[in-house]
Amino acid sequence: MRPFIEGLLRNMQGGVCVVDNEKRIIVFNKAAQWITGYCADEVLGKTCREVSRSPLCDSACSFDKIIKKGLSRCNTEAEYLSKDDRPIPVSITAFPLKSHNGEILGMVEIFRDITEVKTLQTQLVQSERLAILGQLAAGVAHEINNPINGILTYIKLLLKKLEQGNLAATASKFKEYLTVMERETKRVGRTTQNLLDFSRRDEPDIRPVQINEVIEQSLMLLGDPLSVRNVTVTKEGKAALPEVMGDFGQLQQVFVNLFMNAAQAMPKGGNLKIKTAAEGTPGRECFIKISVSDTGCGIPKENITKIFDPFFTTKGGKESTGLGLGLSIVQRIIRTHHGHISVKSTIGKETTFTIELPTV
Ligand SMILES: Nc1ncnc2c1ncn2[C@@H]1O[C@H](COP(=O)(O)OP(=O)(O)OP(=O)(O)O)[C@@H](O)[C@H]1O
Ligand SMILES: [Mg+2]
Numbered sequence: 001m002r003p004f005i006e007g008l009l010r011n012m013q014g015g016v017c018v019v020d021n022e023k024r025i026i027v028f029n030k031a032a033q034w035i036t037g038y039c040a041d042e043v044l045g046k047t048c049r050e051v052s053r054s055p056l057c058d059s060a061c062s063f064d065k066i067i068k069k070g071l072s073r074c075n076t077e078a079e080y081l082s083k084d085d086r087p088i089p090v091s092i093t094a095f096p097l098k099s100h101n102g103e104i105l106g107m108v109e110i111f112r113d114i115t116e117v118k119t120l121q122t123q124l125v126q127s128e129r130l131a132i133l134g135q136l137a138a139g140v141a142h143e144i145n146n147p148i149n150g151i152l153t154y155i156k157l158l159l160k161k162l163e164q165g166n167l168a169a170t171a172s173k174f175k176e177y178l179t180v181m182e183r184e185t186k187r188v189g190r191t192t193q194n195l196l197d198f199s200r201r202d203e204p205d206i207r208p209v210q211i212n213e214v215i216e217q218s219l220m221l222l223g224d225p226l227s228v229r230n231v232t233v234t235k236e237g238k239a240a241l242p243e244v245m246g247d248f249g250q251l252q253q254v255f256v257n258l259f260m261n262a263a264q265a266m267p268k269g270g271n272l273k274i275k276t277a278a279e280g281t282p283g284r285e286c287f288i289k290i291s292v293s294d295t296g297c298g299i300p301k302e303n304i305t306k307i308f309d310p311f312f313t314t315k316g317g318k319e320s321t322g323l324g325l326g327l328s329i330v331q332r333i334i335r336t337h338h339g340h341i342s343v344k345s346t347i348g349k350e351t352t353f354t355i356e357l358p359t360v
Contacts, residue, residue, distance in 0.1 A: 015090075015113075018097060020106040023047040023063055035090070035113045037083035048109070053081040062094035066107045072096070077114070089118045141323070144192060146260075147184040154181050187221065206337070208243035208360045209251065211288050215274060218255035226259070230269025237276035242285045244357040250333045257326040258292045258353050264315065264322075265296025265351060279356070287356045298347035307343070 009016055015032030019025055024047055028040040036043075038051060049057045056062075056078040065074045074094045079087045090111040097106045154177045161170045219226070219233060226233065262272050273293040278285035299307060306312045308331045315322025334341045338358055345351040 012110075013112075015109075015111045017048060017051075017109045017111070018106060019048050019063065019109070021067065021104065023049065025051065026106065032111070035082075035088060035111065036080060037086075042083075052078075054078045062092060062109060063107055066094050066096050067104065080111075089114045144188045147187045150184045151181050154178075154184075205247045205249075206245050207247075209246040209248050211241060211244050211246075211251070211276060211290060211357065212237075212239065214246075214248060214251045215255055215276070215290075218252050218259060221252070221256055222259050222263070226263055226272065229263050229266060231263050231266055232269075232271050234271060234273045235275075236273065238278075241276055241278055241288055242359045244288050244337075244359055246337050246357060247333075251337070254330045254333050254355070255292070257330050261326060262292060262294035262296060262351070265294050265298075270295035278359070285359050288359055289354060289356050291352050291354045293350055293352040295350050298349055298351055299343070299345040300347055304343065304345065 009027065009029040012029060012031055015035045016027060016029040017025060017032050018027035024045055025043050028038070028043050033039055036051070043051045048063065049061075056076065060076060062074050062076060065071045072095065075092070076094075077089065077091050079089050082088050091114050092109055092111045094107055094109045096104050097108050099105055158174065158177055161173060164170070215235075259272065266272075271294070273291075275289075275291045275293075277289050279287040279289050303312075303314070308327050309324070310328040311324040312328075313322040313324030315324075331341055334355060334357075340356045342354050343351065344354075
């Protein structure tokens with residue numbers, strides 16, 4: 001058996017280090033030498049602590065667990081120091097070395113260099129962060145695009161009036177235009193602030209929120225785009241509903257996106273109906289159900305499963321600014337609120353988005 005076992009140890013990819021009951025190294029295979037940079041002759045007879053110089057030896061020594069506490073196996077990750085003082089992250093499996101009659105002779109440690117795994121893990125975390133950052137940047141662009149377009153239109157109007165001369169006659173128009181520009185600029189500010197707040201937190205700032213208030217404020221933000229498109233707004237439901245657990249700013253983003261989509265689906269005007277109701281027995285309501293319906297173009301069957309995908313848009317025309325991010329942001333926000341969103345649509349007739357949010 002001896003040559004067989006020696007061959008086995010020599011060819012193993014994992015480092016094998018066997019210590020006796022005094023923690024002295026009695027076996028140190030080839031892979032252990034490659035990983036640590038020590039030759040077997042340099043370490044045989046020394047204690048494992050002297051060789052690995054790992055902080056783990058003080059806090060969570062495998063030897064203590066296996067020999068003193070009698071565990072049958074112990075898996076850990078640690079950092080050894082190589083001969084030239086390089087830190088080497090390793091994953092270790094340790095188990096007792098027993099004789100035929102069960103007497104404990106020492107401990108076997110099999111360890112693997114996981115430098116590459118660790119590097120990949122760090123890279124993954126970094127790229128995930130970058131992806132989120134990218135999504136967020138796109139989100140910011142999306143939310144500020146509309147007011148910026150508005151401001152630009154009014155700047156063009158102002159310039160045109162200036163070119164036409166006769167300042168006295170147009171002074172009152174100037175005031176009107178500047179007021180709109182001021183309001184839209186403030187809206188950009190609010191949006192970026194909202195999104196910045198959103199990006200700073202991992203978790204939304206969840207507190208009791210009156211959903212009707214969120215809807216009112218979202219409608220206020222969209223007042224002009226709705227009336228310009230001849231969209232009438234109908235609201236149904238009790239004024240006093242139980243509060244939901246939510247982040248006001250994020251929920252506002254949800255409704256702004258849904259109302260915007262509805263308005264865009266009704267270029268010739270139509271009705272936007274918002275219904276709110278509590279689900280469950282009075283006094284013990286568990287969900288608030290909100291439905292947002294429009295009498296617009298509807299969504300073709302083949303698109304229904306795609307509309308929540310990031311970057312899916314049918315508003316890709318020259319004039320259009322659709323990025324296809326609205327509904328993916330909506331879905332992400334509803335999910336972080338432990339809610340649900342669904343959609344029903346009849347082509348050429350109507351579309352209804354229904355949201356359920358848990359009550360306080
Ligand atoms: N109320 C609706 N009626 C008809 N189609 C809709 C409605 N809401 C969404 N859609 C469809 O779903 C697609 C995706 O919507 P989403 O809000 O994610 O992106 P978008 O509106 O195209 O662009 P963005 O919101 O980024 O400006 C839309 O392009 C449209 O085809
Ligand atoms: Mg949209």
